[in-house]
Amino acid sequence: MTGLRIVFMGTPDFACPTLAKLIERGENVVAVVTQPDRPKGRGQQTLPPPVKTLAVEHGIRVLQPVKVRLPESIEEIRALEPDLIVVIAFGQILPKALLDIPRLGCINVHASLLPRYRGAAPLNWCIINGEAETGVTTMMMDVGLDTGDMLLKAVTPIDPEETTRELHDRLSVMGAELLAETVDQLAQGRLVPEKQDDGLTCYAPILKKEDGQIDWTKDAQQVKNLVRGMTPWPGAFSCLDGKLLKIYRVQTADGSGAPGSVLKAGRDGIEVACGSGSVLLLELQLEGKKRLPAADFVAGCKVEPGTLLAAKGTPIV
Template sequence: MTGLRIIFMGTPEFACPTLRTLIDRGENVVAVVTQPDRPKGRGQQTLPPPVKVLAEEHGIKVLQPVKVRLPESIEEIRALEPDLIVVIAFGQILPKALLEIPKYGCINVHASLLPRYRGAAPLNWCIINGESETGVTTMMMDVGLDTGDMLLKSATPIDPDEDTQSLHDRMSKLGAELLAETLDRLVAGELVPEKQDDSLTCYAPIMKKEDGLIDWQKSARDIKNQVRGMTPWPGAFSYLDDKLLKVYKVQTATGTGVPGTVLAASRDGIEVACGEGSLLISELQLEGKKRMAAGDFLAGYKVQAGLALGRKDAAVGV
């Protein structure tokens, strides 16, 4: 426990382990700032952010400004007299006026090894780009996008079959552990901020649904990385008989053929030719159906060699 008055700013499930760590350490979390409740899912039911749910379970004051840069939002935070603001996956850019409020500044827990992968979706893009290692970085926030001085880092390998969901779960815990160490070193006066080398950076923009469209002209390895990086959201997809086909699990293979063409279909999966090599689809979901193993899918659909994916005239038999 540091004895500091801390405001926590975060929104999704990824931020919850860090908030839980602050609570378990007995830190004085005077308020949580999170995004407003929003409609979610097919039913568009208005639901609170996961961070809000956790905060309310522990009786912590919750603020949900539509825009944290509004003067009234800044003054509400200033009135709480925080010594430190901890930020992780909050979802809004903090203005200079807010960054200057706490005595010890604003510390961000960012899900990459900065200066690599600045931006909103570092977990997705490090997998899509085929990285074998990533990690978390704690940094002092400034007015730029993830450009502040770095404090501590913790690296972790990425398994070649790991998807974003699995990496998300591991990294959220890693971030919580690193923030705890950062706080301990802060109060001990042991932190040595390090400037980022901008020449080493790359950008990880927010994911869009259209990013999931599979281009079968690409190599099997690149498409596998895309599928991993897009799972669970926004999801990698192609088309089968003019229907959306979501692809969840794949393995690379060595088959050859016209890109996008089915080479074979069996209980092991559906093998599709790529620009280089082939891809064995083992888990998928056809529009209007549930997610299932390829073997179960093939029990209800006839998929034969020569069938083309990703074309409106592709055919599939029932």
């Protein structure tokens, strides 16, 4: 416990372990700022953000401004007199007027090894791009997009089979531990901020559903990386007989043929040719049907060798 007055800003599941760590340490979290409750799921039921749920469970005051840059939102946070603001996956850009409030600044927990993968979707893009390792970085926030001075880093290898969901869960815990260490060093005056080298950066833009469309002219490893990086959302997909085909798990193989063509289909999977090599589809879901392992899928949906799955740019029916 550092005795600092801390305002925590975060919204999704990824931020919860960090808030839980601050609570566990007995830190003085004077308020949590999170996004407004929003409709979710098929029933569009209005639900609170995960961070709000956790804060309420522990009796922490919750603020949910529609726009944190509005003067009244800034003044409400200023009135809390925080020594430090901790930000992780909040979901809104913080204005300079807010960044200037805490005497010790605003610390962000970012899910990449900065300066690589600045932006909204670093977890997805590091897997899609075939990175062998990633990690979390704490940084002092400035008005740029993930451009502030770096504080501490924690590095981890990416398992070749790991999906974004699995990596998300690991890095959320790593981020909590790193933030705790960062706060301790901050309180002890031992942090040494390091400028980012803009020449080493790359951008990780927010994902759109269409980013999940598989380009079968890519090599097998690239296709596999896309499937891993798009799981669980927005999901990798192609098209089979005019219907959307969602693909959740694949493994690479060494078959050859016209990109997107089915080489064979059986209980072990559906083998599809890529620009180089092939992939075995292991878990998939046809439009209007359940998500199934390949053995169950082919038992109910006959897929003949030579069937062509939609290539990139083919309209999705």
